[in-house]
Amino acid sequence: MEIFVHTRGKDVELQQPEPTATVKEFAESAGHPDAHVFLEGEDEPARPDVSLADAGIGDRANVHIGPCMKVTVSVRYNQQTKTYEVPPAAALQSIYVRASSQGEGFGLSDADRAQYTLQVQGANEQPDLSRHVGVFANDDCAAAFDLVLQDRFQG
């Protein structure tokens, strides 16, 4: 079986655990014995004592392994900041949708929504929105982004 593993500060890795492994054994084999294992999109971590299958972690599932139970995400735009509390296995795409929305976000137009993205604060990195927010969390389980125009090269 193969599982996509997202961890802090690293690009996604494809690992091959034994299907019978428990969640805890899987975390240990991935080098994070005390970390939580979250299935992408889930609000709660998988129970450590159950098998991967019983935790709903199937072949080629995406999981996040890390120390945070929640990540406090702040998004800055036009000198305002909005904050969301999300599980570490939330994809950045879901943060972008919230931050650009009319309701709990900055209310970007449809045209702007197609041209903006998230950029890591203090860096020029505009990460792929399929990555997990926990990848960008600091030691305090916080991550900060700016809502910016996508960097577009010209000739």
Next chain:
Amino acid sequence: MLPDERTFRKHLAAGPFQAGVDRGDWRLISIEWPHAVIAVTAPARANAPREVALRFELSGYPQQLPTAEPWDARANAPLPEALWPIGDRVSQVFNPGWNRSALYIPCDRNALAGHEAWLTQHPAYAWNASRDITHYLRIVRDVLREPGYAGVRQQAA
């Protein structure tokens, strides 16, 4: 197997490329070293195919930058100009009037030659030996996803 091909195949088996396959972003079609054909998924447009195949030349990978040309995977031949993607910035990247054998992006070996200013103007797009082929594929995928993408030349004319 030489180190460049070994590294490339290792990258194909790794998380970033395989995650893109699972998302439906791209798929490997063939490898005949030093070439590899990979198809990048394109959004639906009238009378246009749902993917754009690229034939990469990968000698010296990853120390040397890749370069790629649009490819007709069925005919195993360069893509006829009438079938090149078109529209807004897509037409800058897929520009047969500039070069039929490369894409006009900062991480393409042939495009970078003469555009070294890109390295400082757009460092996030630059290639280095720690990159893998998904860096190039993501740039192409994202360009094709832009609203200005209008399909292929013969339908858009």
